[in-house]
Amino acid sequence: MATGTEPHPQRGGVHNPTRAAITARHLRTDRWWLAPAATAAGLLAFVVYSTWRAFADTDYYAAPYVSPFYSPCLAENCRSMPHGPNADLFGSWWGISPAVIVLIFPLGFRLTCYYYRKAYYRGFWASPPACAVPEPHRRYTGETRFPLILQNIHRYFFYAALPVAGVLTYDTVLAFRDEDHAFGHMGLGSLVFLVNIVLIWAYTLSCHSCRHIVGGKLRHFSRHPVRYRMWRVVGRLNARHMLLAWASLLSVALADFYVYLVASGVFDDPRFF
Template sequence: MATGTEPRTDTGVRGATRAAIAARHLRTDRWWLAPAATAGGLLAFIVYSTWRAFANSDYYAAPYVSPFYSPCLAENCVPMKGGPNWEVFGSWWSLSPALLILVFPLGFRLTCYYYRKAYYRGFWASPPACAVAEPHTKYTGETRFPLILQNIHRYFFYAALPVAVILTYDTALAFRDEDYAWGHMGLGTLVFLVNIVLIWAYTLSCHSCRHIIGGRLRHFSRHPVRYRMWGLVGKLNERHMLLAWASLISVAVADFYVYLLASGAFADPRFF
C-alpha cells in the first residue's frame, strides 16, 4: 500500500527536485493553437517546396525564373536568356538543379533564431508553449550534434546574401517582355517585386546581420554610420517573425506563379 513517501521516479520538469504541481499546466486559454498553426504552416511549405525542388520542370517562363531554381548551376538547366544560368556543374549532375542552390536559403532559415523557436515548439514541443511543461525527460539545448550545428547560422547568412543579390537581378529581368525587350511590366513583375523586398527585409532583420553591423562597438559615437545602420536593422529585427513568415509565403507564391505560367495555366497579365 502506498504511504505517500515513495520517491518520485519521473524526470524532467516533473522530477523530484521540481515543485509538485499535479496539473499539467495552469493555462486556461487555447495555448495549443499557436504551435499547431506553426507546425501546419511549416509542414505545408516543406511539402510544397520538396515537390517543386524535385520536379525539375516548369520553373522558367520568360522573363520569369523561379526563385527555387535561381541561379541555375547545372548543365541540364532550361536555357534562360539573360538570366543567371551558369553551368558550374557538368553533365554528371542529373538531378534537379534546384537541389544545388536551395541548400543555402534553406540552411539560413533552418538555423534562424525565430525558425528554431517555431519548429522546436511546433514539432518537438520543446517547450510546446509558455507556462506549459515540456514533455521531454532531459534537456541538452544546442550543445550536442546535430543541434550544435545551429551555431553556424552566421555563415549561412553570408551565403544568403549573394542569393538575395541574384534574386534582385532576376527581379530586374522581370521588367522585360517575352522578346527580352525592356519596358515590360506584368503581374509577375509585381509578384517578384514584393518577393524581393520581403526577402531583403527578412535577410537584413537577421540577428547575425544586426551583430555584424553594431556588435563589438564600445562607443557608438565614434561610429555614427554603423550606429544608424544598426538602428535601422534593429527596427527590422523587431518584426523578424512577421518578415520570416511573409518572405516564406512570398517565395512560394513567386515559384507557384512561375509554375502556372510555365505549365500553360494562363498567360501573364500585362500592364504595359
C-alpha cells in the first residue's frame, strides 16, 4: 500500500521528495550562465578549428616552421616536409591527413584532464552548469560507467603527451634556423613557437597526474629532498592549471594558424635577423 512518502519515479537528485521542497529552479540572481556559455563557446571554437586544420592536409609547413598539429609526421604522405622528426611509421597506406594520427595523443590528454572535465561537464552537459544550480539529469553516476569511466586513463595520456611536447620542442629549436639550416634566424614565427612551447610544457607539467607522479606516494619528504623540490614547483604550476590550460590551447591554435598564413602566402614571415 502506498504511504505517500515513496520517491516519485520521475524525480531525482535535488528534486527528490526527501530533499527540501524548493520550487524555484535555483536561487541565484547573478548571470551564472555566462561562465559555462563562454566555456562551451571557447571549446567549441577550438574543436571546429582543429578539425578543419587536421583534415585540411595542406599549408602546414613554411620553412622553417611546421604546424604543431602535423608534427611529427607518422605517414608517408607528408614526406615533402624537408625537415622534422618524420618517423613514417604508417607508410603509404595511410591516405588521410597525418595530423589525425598526431592529434589523438594531445587531445586525449586534454579531454581527460581534470580541468577540462570540469569545463566541458559544465559547459556542454550541465553537470552541474554552475555552483548552486542543480543539474537537469535525474541520476548522477559520475565517472563509474562507460564512457566517462575512460577518464581514468588520463595518466597514460600524460605519458603520451610528454614525447609530443618533446617533438614540439625540437620544432621550436628548428624555428631558429634559416633556409640553409644554419642557426641564427629569428622571425616572428620563431617567437610564436617559443611562447607556444613554454605554455605547452607549463600546462603539461602542471597536470595533476604529474604532481602525483613526482611526489604523490612519498611518506617522508625529508628523505627525498629533490623530489620534494620538484613537487613544490609542480604544485605552484598546478595552482594555475586552468589558466595554463586555456593559454596553451590558444597558443597551439595560433601557432598552427600562423604557419597556415605563411604557407598559404597571405604574408611573409617578418624577420628580426
